[in-house]
Amino acid sequence: MTGPSRIEAARIKDVVIVVPVRDEEVLLPRCLNALTAAIDALCAVPEPERPRVCVLLVLDHCTDLSSRVAANWSAFRRREIDAGAVGVARREGIRQALGHVRTRNDDAASASQIWIATTDADSAVPPHWLVTQLALARNGAELVLGTVQPDDDLAAHELLRWEALHTIGEGHPHVHGANLGVRADRYLAAGEFAPVDRDEDVLLVAALRQLGVSEARTALIPVLTSGRRIGRAPAGFAGYLRDHVDAENKSGIMIR
Template sequence: MAGADGIQHVAVVIPAHNEEQHLEDALGAVRVAADRVRGEWPGVGVQIVLVLDRCTDSSAAVAAAVAGEDPRCLVLPLSFRSVGKSRRAGVRAALKNATESMCDGEAAAIVPMRHVWVANTDADSCVPENWLVRQLELAAGGADAVLGSVEPDGYGMHHQLLARWHARHLPTENHPHVYGANLGVRASSYVAAGGFPGVDFDEDRGLVDRLRSSGARLVATDTVRVITSGRTVGRAPRGFAAYLLALAAP
């Protein structure tokens, strides 16, 4: 059985650079979300592509352990040190696998790009259980891209910083925010728009700008909120951690 609006395959792409502290939890949450798809849309395949971008910590060992017990996980080691290039490479690998899948040693029918959904998150984030299912539901309504919301993990954060965050990010539908940690897109729309730009920051905004310019239908929702690290020293320049650091300034 095909899923929402004919979606036959979901590819989850996760870039990682030295995320040994968060990676196991991040992958665990995505696997739970993938299990939920299997339960509600048994005809929809899910693959998880983890892009290890120049990791010098134990991220590779964590990834290998997870991939060893879950065949849905593909580990892709690269050396870009660029979140934009990592996401681009991850999506490229995911789409190749989705459209050139094998079945019992024989090439399976090619899955059209329109029937492939690409869900993006980060290695320091935990998605909710209904993360993928909700994106498929929105795709059923005609969405070409889903802009989800995030919330920083309050553990270890100063209470004033957390309060400032919540004051500026009220839970609402049709919100104006863009987060690479919670962004889904139909593969055909992704390709038509030109994909993620190969930049070191704001690659998520770059993609959304391209999608808008191409005429894709975007839906912004707070119904699938992702919990992400509340650290103020991050891995990407001018990324989410840098935003929190600026927010913390008096």
């Protein structure tokens, strides 16, 4: 963990999870089943420490059956937009979810008591994803940066090359919107996700670091993500794989 320590972290009363969805009818069930398991694990936390959870799926310019698939998870809120930009989807989704959290509760949480977690529709979080993030938050973390692991779309020899180029461990250098958590007051102070179609996660973390947030860079909660080469975001993880796994003569690590 880096950044200034805090003697007493505010108790998290609400967790907001926002997932941008862009033509993910095939992988979306995996994502939502994994989120359900992570929420179930959080529900095992004893009262009064157990937070309330709001999940919002932002269906952004979907032309497939993603909306119909998402409707099968009736406990998750849905919003449809036509931005075609992941930064816009995350930004607008978080704004709506925060507004819902603040208006639905009699004991409305302050921004310092709301935790924002983000992942992607082509990804699957581990069951302890939320429990671990909130444990880190209780210990003073205002930003949690997790790792990702490609799924079986990446062949075994390609996975070996990816692992050779991708440092994974505590204190890792990577930034992934598919595995990120941040306290809402710090998120708002940093100016929110930029309304861009790429690198919105990297830009947010840079702004948070300018504020001097206390961050935890952990490998304890790896998120399984698609190993495909053609992704929905121009400079997303699929682009990373094309540039670094497919290139036979390229070496080094891109920090994402």
